[in-house]
Amino acid sequence: MALKHLSTALLALAAARVASGAVTKRVTCPTGQTTANAACCVLFPILDDIQANLFDGGECGEETHESLRLTFHDAIGLSPSKGSGGGADGSIITFGETEVNFPANLGIDDIVDAQSPFIAKHNISAGDFIQFAGAVGVSNCPGAPRLEFMLGRPDATGPSPIGLVPEPFDTITDVLERFAEVGFSPEEVVAILASHTIAAADHVDPTIPGTPFDSTPGIFDTQLFIEVQLRGTLFPGTGGNAGETESSLEGVIRLNTDQSLARDSRTACAWQSFANNQAKMQSEFRAAMSKLALIGQDRAKMVDCSDVIPVPKPVVGTPHLPAGASMADIEQACATASFPTLTADPGLSKASEREGLSASGSAISSVVVTGRSRPSLLAGASRFPLPEPRTSRRCRVACRPPRCRPPPALLPPTTDLSSLRFLWASATVSRTGVCVFAALPLAAPPFATSRRHHHSLCF
Numbered sequence: 001m002a003l004k005h006l007s008t009a010l011l012a013l014a015a016a017r018v019a020s021g022a023v024t025k026r027v028t029c030p031t032g033q034t035t036a037n038a039a040c041c042v043l044f045p046i047l048d049d050i051q052a053n054l055f056d057g058g059e060c061g062e063e064t065h066e067s068l069r070l071t072f073h074d075a076i077g078l079s080p081s082k083g084s085g086g087g088a089d090g091s092i093i094t095f096g097e098t099e100v101n102f103p104a105n106l107g108i109d110d111i112v113d114a115q116s117p118f119i120a121k122h123n124i125s126a127g128d129f130i131q132f133a134g135a136v137g138v139s140n141c142p143g144a145p146r147l148e149f150m151l152g153r154p155d156a157t158g159p160s161p162i163g164l165v166p167e168p169f170d171t172i173t174d175v176l177e178r179f180a181e182v183g184f185s186p187e188e189v190v191a192i193l194a195s196h197t198i199a200a201a202d203h204v205d206p207t208i209p210g211t212p213f214d215s216t217p218g219i220f221d222t223q224l225f226i227e228v229q230l231r232g233t234l235f236p237g238t239g240g241n242a243g244e245t246e247s248s249l250e251g252v253i254r255l256n257t258d259q260s261l262a263r264d265s266r267t268a269c270a271w272q273s274f275a276n277n278q279a280k281m282q283s284e285f286r287a288a289m290s291k292l293a294l295i296g297q298d299r300a301k302m303v304d305c306s307d308v309i310p311v312p313k314p315v316v317g318t319p320h321l322p323a324g325a326s327m328a329d330i331e332q333a334c335a336t337a338s339f340p341t342l343t344a345d346p347g348l349s350k351a352s353e354r355e356g357l358s359a360s361g362s363a364i365s366s367v368v369v370t371g372r373s374r375p376s377l378l379a380g381a382s383r384f385p386l387p388e389p390r391t392s393r394r395c396r397v398a399c400r401p402p403r404c405r406p407p408p409a410l411l412p413p414t415t416d417l418s419s420l421r422f423l424w425a426s427a428t429v430s431r432t433g434v435c436v437f438a439a440l441p442l443a444a445p446p447f448a449t450s451r452r453h454h455h456s457l458c459f
């Protein structure tokens with residue numbers, strides 16, 4: 001009997017070595033790329049397809065954000081205490097008719113619908129596709145780490161139970177317990193929440209869909225960890241929504257759970273530790289994502305195809321306080337170390353913004369509206385001519401004249417447009433059909449004049 005166990009174990013070990021590529025030489029795939037394991041060659045055509053047709057040519061845009069969210073909502077669906085769910089097994093798509101209707105999955109149908117044709121077209125399991133698309137999408141965001149990707153998730157056998165995906169109105173105790181069930185420490189929970197640096201909410205305040213969680217939703221930077229630590233002073237939309245708390249910036253929404261993780265004694269120091277440490281955030285997020293992507297899976301039976309994932313571009317910009325903010329606005333919560341000293345973005349102060357909002361004059365010559373609160377309103381547009389806005393699946397908010405006009409003035413009439421680089425702004429249609437604008441000056445816009453940026457404005 002012992003001998004039988006030994007030989008089974010040896011066989012399993014041999015299979016695992018083959019699967020992990022340990023005995024396989026680097027190969028050149030039929031498509032020309034090289035990879036550590038021939039089994040990974042199937043991924044290159046999928047990579048090209050999704051970069052072109054899901055991520056709009058490699059954007060860190062809405063589909064990237066939604067794909068990252070989907071990796072989580074699929075993977076967290078395992079609960080030893082509730083006795084079922086397969087984790088990162090693709091059940092959120094395979095058994096979408098059940099899981100997509102869970103309240104915590106509100107809005108996830110968009111990306112389930114967008115990804116499903118790719119799974120049907122390529123020979124890949126839904127579980128593998130979801131994690132692959134998440135890793136590829138994240139690689140489109142400057143500043144992101146290159147995520148690990150392990151291939152080999154079998155098809156899901158059933159839906160996950162309801163109630164496993166955390167909600168923004170959950171207590172931190174509930175959130176930490178839920179994550180602990182799938183092996184995450186409080187520090188790892190904070191690390192994986194770096195995902196909210198490239199995120200927006202469509203449904204938390206449905207009057208302002210596409211409102212981001214920080215001022216730089218197209219960059220995988222540390223601004224989330226800084227901006228959530230600032231004292232909340234406003235609601236970007238209507239306020240009073242479940243799971244939402246006051247944010248410190250116009251056009252930025254704050255989740256109650258993010259607010260509390262930044263202030264709870266169990267997580268505050270971890271939160272603060274990322275505020276001006278891009279490298280730490282990258283490496284700990286990467287490690288946490290590796291763990292997430294393998295919930296319910298057996299690493300030993302999988303193939304490491306991480307070298308198929310593109311290498312992300314470096315981060316753009318440096319950690320800073322938003323224009324007009326000071327260190328006095330930081331709500332210190334970590335008991336053992338001070339929040340790192342940061343300087344404010346030298347844009348227009350909040351006071352001049354207010355002045356600008358009531359001033360007259362016509363500094364704005366072109367308005368482009370997206371549903372994602374990406375930089376969408378440009379001053380001095382004559383220098384950067386823009387095509388007409390259009391409505392598409394990615395532009396859920398369509399503001400067009402005459403219903404929606406540029407605000408008469410967002411800038412003091414004395415503003416020297418040549419010195420002003422860009423306004424970062426969001427615009428949405430309120431329930432009454434009025435266009436609501438929020439503008440923030442950016443001193444060092446990462447987008448500048450690049451064509452990629454224009455593309456992400458959904459022309």
Ligand code: HEM
Nearest residue numbers: 065066068069072166167168195199200201202203204257
């Ligand atoms: C305490 C845990 C978490 C809570 C309560 C939470 C909650 C939320 C909520 C309410 C939204 C907005 C959804 C909408 O209204 O459209 C959201 C968006 C998002 N979440 Fe989380 N989340 C959590 C953890 C995570 C994790 C672990 C990841 C990734 C690994 C993640 C990735 C994202 C992304 C990328 C978005 C943006 C989606 C988009 O822009 O369309 N979240 N999250």
